[in-house]
Amino acid sequence: MTTLRAALRLGAGAHPAALSCLLALMLGSAALPVGAAWCTKLLLDEIGQGPDAQLGRAIRFAVLAAALVALATAANRLVSYLTAVVQNAVGIAANVSLYARVNAFLGLAPFEQPAFRDRLMLAQQAAEQAPYTVVMFAVGSAQSLVTIVSFAGVLLTLWPPAGLLVLAVAGPEFAIQLALARRSARATEQANRFYRIRFLYQGLLTDLRAVREIRLFQLGEFFHGRLTGALRRTGRIELDARRHAALVSAGWALASAAVALIGTVTVVAAVLRGDLTLGDLTIFLAAVGAVQSSLSGIAAQLGEVGASMRLFRHYAAVVHGPADLANGTLTAPPLGAEIRFEDVWFRYDQDGPWALRGLSLSIPAGRATGLVGVNGAGKSTLVKLLCRFYDPQRGRITWDGVDLREFDLTTLRARLGAVFQDFMCYDLTAEENVGIGRLPYSPDAVRRAATEAGVHDRLADLPHGYRTMLSRSFTDEDGETGVTLSGGQWQRVALARSLMRADADLLILDEPSSGLDAEAESRMNASLARVRQGRTGLLISHRLSTLRDADRILVLAAGQVAEAGSHDELMATGGDYSRLFTLQAGGYRLATP
Numbered sequence: 001m002t003t004l005r006a007a008l009r010l011g012a013g014a015h016p017a018a019l020s021c022l023l024a025l026m027l028g029s030a031a032l033p034v035g036a037a038w039c040t041k042l043l044l045d046e047i048g049q050g051p052d053a054q055l056g057r058a059i060r061f062a063v064l065a066a067a068l069v070a071l072a073t074a075a076n077r078l079v080s081y082l083t084a085v086v087q088n089a090v091g092i093a094a095n096v097s098l099y100a101r102v103n104a105f106l107g108l109a110p111f112e113q114p115a116f117r118d119r120l121m122l123a124q125q126a127a128e129q130a131p132y133t134v135v136m137f138a139v140g141s142a143q144s145l146v147t148i149v150s151f152a153g154v155l156l157t158l159w160p161p162a163g164l165l166v167l168a169v170a171g172p173e174f175a176i177q178l179a180l181a182r183r184s185a186r187a188t189e190q191a192n193r194f195y196r197i198r199f200l201y202q203g204l205l206t207d208l209r210a211v212r213e214i215r216l217f218q219l220g221e222f223f224h225g226r227l228t229g230a231l232r233r234t235g236r237i238e239l240d241a242r243r244h245a246a247l248v249s250a251g252w253a254l255a256s257a258a259v260a261l262i263g264t265v266t267v268v269a270a271v272l273r274g275d276l277t278l279g280d281l282t283i284f285l286a287a288v289g290a291v292q293s294s295l296s297g298i299a300a301q302l303g304e305v306g307a308s309m310r311l312f313r314h315y316a317a318v319v320h321g322p323a324d325l326a327n328g329t330l331t332a333p334p335l336g337a338e339i340r341f342e343d344v345w346f347r348y349d350q351d352g353p354w355a356l357r358g359l360s361l362s363i364p365a366g367r368a369t370g371l372v373g374v375n376g377a378g379k380s381t382l383v384k385l386l387c388r389f390y391d392p393q394r395g396r397i398t399w400d401g402v403d404l405r406e407f408d409l410t411t412l413r414a415r416l417g418a419v420f421q422d423f424m425c426y427d428l429t430a431e432e433n434v435g436i437g438r439l440p441y442s443p444d445a446v447r448r449a450a451t452e453a454g455v456h457d458r459l460a461d462l463p464h465g466y467r468t469m470l471s472r473s474f475t476d477e478d479g480e481t482g483v484t485l486s487g488g489q490w491q492r493v494a495l496a497r498s499l500m501r502a503d504a505d506l507l508i509l510d511e512p513s514s515g516l517d518a519e520a521e522s523r524m525n526a527s528l529a530r531v532r533q534g535r536t537g538l539l540i541s542h543r544l545s546t547l548r549d550a551d552r553i554l555v556l557a558a559g560q561v562a563e564a565g566s567h568d569e570l571m572a573t574g575g576d577y578s579r580l581f582t583l584q585a586g587g588y589r590l591a592t593p
């Protein structure tokens with residue numbers, strides 16, 4: 001019931017003015033068909049008087065019937081338009097709320113849960129349909145009721161059992177439509193997993209980045225086969241539901257046609273006996289048709305409402321569901337002393353392996369801390385916890401002694417700048433790609449950050465300078481195809497984006513120079529050293545030479561700190577760091593002729 005109320009509120013609140021006009025028009029025009037049918041009956045009765053018929057009266061009835069039909073048709077056209085207006089407004093309002101909620105998730109966990117993603121997709125479908133269906137059902141039923149009551153009055157006057165027969169057909173029709181709708185909603189839910197798989201392969205086959213590998217490894221057939229499989233699975237589930245619905249509805253249509261036939265034969269017999277007129281027969285036929293189609297219309301709509309409400313539960317669960325992370329209330333202050341990890345244990349899944357196992361470390365303010373470790377050691381996980389994308393299961397992370405969970409996350413994240421290992425390349429202009437690091441941005445700030453990241457010249461040289469679209473998939477506002485950058489240039493753009501927050505309390509650089517050529521890397525290192533001067537930095541790299549100047553280097557192994565110290569100290573201890581550094585340096589020496 002709460003879900004129904006929520007859907008009604010959403011549907012009715014989206015465009016109240018259009019909805020009121022729609023309601024008035026639908027109710028106002030609901031009695032027009034019975035008026036037109038009655039005039040037609042009077043016209044036929046007049047004609048049926050043969051030589052005694054009055055031409056003037058007959059013409060009056062004909063004109064009135066035609067006028068009422070014309071009015072009903074015009075009203076229908078307006079109703080279609082207003083319906084589209086309401087549907088459009090409802091669709092926008094529902095999607096705005098849905099994505100506002102999605103945006104309000106503070107962490108990453110919901111996006112990594114297949115069950116949540118299934119639910120999100122059903123919620124997207126429900127957002128488009130449910131509130132609109134519920135409102136239209138309410139309005140449509142009111143209109144149908146007016147039509148039914150007026151025609152039922154006519155039927156009862158002419159031949160009372162006919163009214164009762166039609167109503168007897170309606171009861172089971174309701175039950176059937178509801179059962180069919182429930183089955184159709186279940187089919188949608190079942191097919192949902194295959195829909196997502198279908199979208200995955202449709203996306204892969206058209207994604208510009210994926211297309212390269214797909215062509216080279218000749219994966220087209222492989223993915224196409226999987227897409228075909230998913231298409232067939234969804235198609236089969238949908239068709240099963242439809243076949244069942246078609247068979248049940250067809251059977252029921254035959255039963256209700258039999259009722260109409262019994263009524264028609266009885267009335268025709270009465271006409272032949274002279275008890276009823278030809279006009280009575282026409283209005284009887286019109287009434288049976290109108291009452292039956294209105295009743296089955298209500299039943300079908302009721303079924304749709306049932307199916308939509310089943311889907312709308314998913315929408316309500318997302319929009320009104322619990323927050324993924326509890327937000328704190330304190331405003332994060334500038335970092336004064338240090339960030340500490342205190343015996344932090346973390347794993348991504350409840351029964352998965354631990355990614356961090358009792359990690360304890362300190363990131364002192366105003367210093368550069370380097371982080372190294374083999375693949376899977378937990379470096380990126382540490383960064384994600386630092387940004388509070390997840391909370392540790394045990395232990396805590398503190399910012400000047402205060403648990404990160406105490407802070408309002410907007411204020412905490414405003415104090416962080418980061419380049420992630422898998423940074424984003426946005427289909428936006430060059431200026432936006434950099435500027436969104438700190439919104440709202442000024443063009444000067446964008447150019448300064450791009451200069452620091454060593455990418456200003458490249459961006460300024462683009463066909464439309466900073467206004468060039470960095471995309472081969474989307475055109476700019478003038479319809480011109482954009483350009484795309486090299487991997488290293490994109491990396492510098494991502495770095496420039498993070499440097500829009502060069503004054504951030506903590507600058508996290510996760511493999512910032514992995515894609516750069518040697519010269520660019522050395523220039524970037526010098527530039528970063530300048531930017532980081534006196535700031536707190538956390539630098540992660542597999543190229544140990546990049547970290548050499550860090551004040552302190554932490555070596556992570558299996559989710560714990562294995563070694564810690566300056567470059568010279570770590571080299572002196574002869575541990576893993578020293579071994580890896582010597583290995584890398586040796587590689588460079590071997591490469592030198």
Ligand SMILES: Nc1ncnc2c1ncn2[C@@H]1O[C@H](COP(=O)(O)OP(=O)(O)OP(=O)(O)O)[C@@H](O)[C@H]1O
Pocket residue numbers: 112348349355373374375376377378379380381382421
């Ligand atoms: N989103 C995730 N869900 C589940 N497990 C994950 C997720 N991200 C990382 N892991 C697991 O956590 C462990 C640590 O991964 P992490 O990405 O932190 O390592 P890393 O040190 O950054 O490695 P690399 O040098 O390869 O980037 C790995 O075993 C990885 O499989």
